[in-house]
Amino acid sequence: MPLLLQLESLARGSVSLNGELPLSDLDMVSLDDLVEPAGPLAYDLTAEKNGDTILLEGSLEMPLMCECARCLKPFEYRVDLRNWSCLLPLKGEESVQLNGDTADLTPYLREDTFLAFPQHPLCxxxxxxxxxxxxxxxxxxxxxxxxxxxxxxxxxxxxxxxxxx
Ligand SMILES: [Zn+2]
Incomplete structure (x- = not known):
């Protein structure tokens, strides 16, 4: 299940979103042989509508299996984004894609988690x-x-x- 947000639900205030996105929904191909996603992306977020933007705030976590770039020893690593936040504009060129009243938040979570992968993993x-x-x-x-x-x-x-x- 992708992470979907119904805009209508934000009319009454902020909305809590928490759960896990399985790897099968993330289509996350690591560009680095040394880094492999090893489990679901766990999220614990609050969504809030402010005028023409949605603010997402919370934490993202994902376990990775890495190989040390120097000694090739396998080790576990955890992407841990505390105080993560993301602004989703509802208007303009960068606006979030809507399917009717529903926004798919999955790409935003995936993107920032991916950017937090270690570039040069060391044990x-x-x-x-x-x-x-x-x-x-x-x-x-x-x-x-x-x-x-x-x-x-x-x-x-x-x-x-x-x-x-
Ligand atoms: Zn090492």
Whole structure:
């Protein structure tokens, strides 16, 4: 089910929208082999009509499976857009497409979630340690042999924390 909003319902005030958009409705093709959508797009939004615009405010979340761009280790990532907002004009060139009285909000959610995908996914900021070795002057250029053994434990602990919230 796409996320549909009936404009008429906004006449009485703001409307709460929350639920999940399954991947099958999102048609989200990742341009990056290292990043794959791994679950539905969860939304928790408020819609409000203000004159000729609809204001959407709330949060968007989507789990991703990533591969580290440096060590190729798979790891989970979560797109987490708090305080997301979007203005949908009802008039003009950029106006939202209406089907009768109904607006499909799916494209707006999809677009901004997609833009929040990591561009250069790393399993942790320490991965590869390129910056560090350069600082120490040991390996001025990019070192092919990245140290990615014991430190990684910390990285996973960090990720776990992030997931718990
Ligand atoms: Zn890595």
């Amino acid at each position: 942790g900021s320490e991965c590869g340690g390129i910056a560090k070795t350069a600082e120490n002057g040991e390996n001025p250029a990019q070192s092919g042999s990245a140290p990615d053994e014991p430190k990684d434990k910390n990285v996973w602990a960090e990720l776990d924390k992030l997931d718990l919230k």
